[in-house]
Amino acid sequence: VDIKAKDHHYTIDVGQGVLETIADNLSNQEELESIGIKPNPRLLIITDSNVKPLYADSLEISLREHGLKVQTYPARAGEQSKSRQTRDKIENWMLEQGYDRNTVILAVGGGVVGDLAGTVAYEFLRGIHYIQVPTTLLAQVDSSVGGKVAVNTPKGKNLIGGFWNPSRVYADPRTLLTLDKRNLRAGLAEVIKYGIILDKEFFEYLQQNIDKILARDLDVLTEAIISSCELKANVVMQDPEERLGNRMILNFGHTIGHAVEQASGYKLYHGEAVAIGMMAEARIAVADYGFPEGHFLALNQLVEKAGLPTRIPLDILNKEIIMLVSRDKKAKQGRARFPLPAEIGKMHKFDAAYADFVDNDIILQALDKTR
Ligand SMILES: NC(=O)c1ccc[n+]([C@@H]2O[C@H](COP(=O)([O-])OP(=O)(O)OC[C@H]3O[C@@H](n4cnc5c(N)ncnc54)[C@H](O)[C@@H]3O)[C@@H](O)[C@H]2O)c1
Ligand SMILES: [Zn+2]
Secondary structure (H helix, E strand, O other), rough: OEEEOOOOOOOOOOOOHHHHHHHHHHHHHHHHHHHHOOOOEEEEEEEEOOOHHHHHHHHHHHHHHHEEEEEEEEEEEOOOEHHHHHHHHHHHHHHOOOOOOOOEEEEEOHHHHHHHHHHHHHHHHHHHHHEEEEHHHHHHHHHOOOOEEEEEOOOOOEEEEEEEOOOEEEEEEHHHHOOOHHHHHHHHHHHHHHHHOOOHHHHHHHHHHHHHOOOOOHHHHHHHHHHHHHHHHHHOOOOOOOOOHHHHHHHHHHHHHHHHHHHHHOOOOHHHHHHHHHHHHHHHHHHOOOHHHHHHHHHHHHHHHHOOOOOOOOOHHHHHHHHHHHOOOEEEEEEEEHHHHHHOOOOOOEEEOOOOEOOOOHHHHHHHHHO
8 A cells, every 4th residue: 555645655565474574675775765764774673562572573583684783672561651751761762772863663563552653753863764563453454544643641642742654564464363352353443434434345345254354364354454544545645734624534433432432441442432432423423414224224233243332331421421522622612523424435524524513412312322
């Protein structure tokens, strides 16, 4: 998949075995030059404690066998590592170790590692190259496309960071063989989202192949990852720095999803909360925006088959969700704003925007039906 932003383009390699091509590519001078990296870079693998023994160690060995200078920095696995404290630790360590501008960071892990390593690359000596090696489905279909990098703060998630594109992405579906079921399913929520917002045929492909995906059929996973990256890339390439508003459609399911995720105290994974959010927001679309009932039922069935939750947990109250959605970054004067589907594969466009303000009573009805 080729991504072209204004002054930057890069390739996402998706396929079984692409992990084994990294060392070859990074020791090939022409290859390096073609992605704007100077000869003999010093490499730094940033990974987490789970992914290190699975994929980062063998990558480090193969890079070294190819004569490359490489070290590994493992952060503790988990969202808590996506913090300014961990970022500072890594940057301080890199300064002590004498890393200069001719450094390439390899982010080997899920979305946490991708965002953490991407933020370090964005900041270190005013910006250095980095390469994404996403190892979760979520990271392969979502966080490695779009160039957004950020860390969390106590005031909220993803508040400190920037736009910084990787020089290349290597997404190997074989890494998904070791991923736990719950994380695989959570990533699927975003994959299903792309079908709803952009591509009816892709949605139908997912309906037909959901069992194979859950059984980790690598050919089907490869297809699904490529299509997802292409679909997201088409949206972000039109608007690399999120100025136009067309990226808004990528937030389908996320307004209510984020609220439910937060209200669960992050016990729900992001993808699980997005699955619930898609159900509630699709109900708003059925009630007021002409989204056909039959399309709603098809979405409901696919989300269920994917093993994702479709209902709001009982201990999360409507008023809590309403309070949180009215604070959403898309909200204005306390009124929540939603991108909404017109049919499977197609989003509504409201005047100039891809989201509409929805009254609280309509949101409440949709929430009630999602229990
Ligand atoms: N920058 C973006 O555009 C963007 C987009 C979406 C999400 N994100 C961010 O991504 C993060 C979530 O990413 P995630 O779901 O990948 O979480 P994660 O990185 O925490 O990975 C989930 C768990 O799986 C483990 N793991 C990773 N790969 C594995 C493998 N192949 N086998 C076994 N275990 C493996 C990890 O150690 C971790 O415990 C959030 O912080 C979110 O904000 C960013
Ligand atoms: Zn998401």
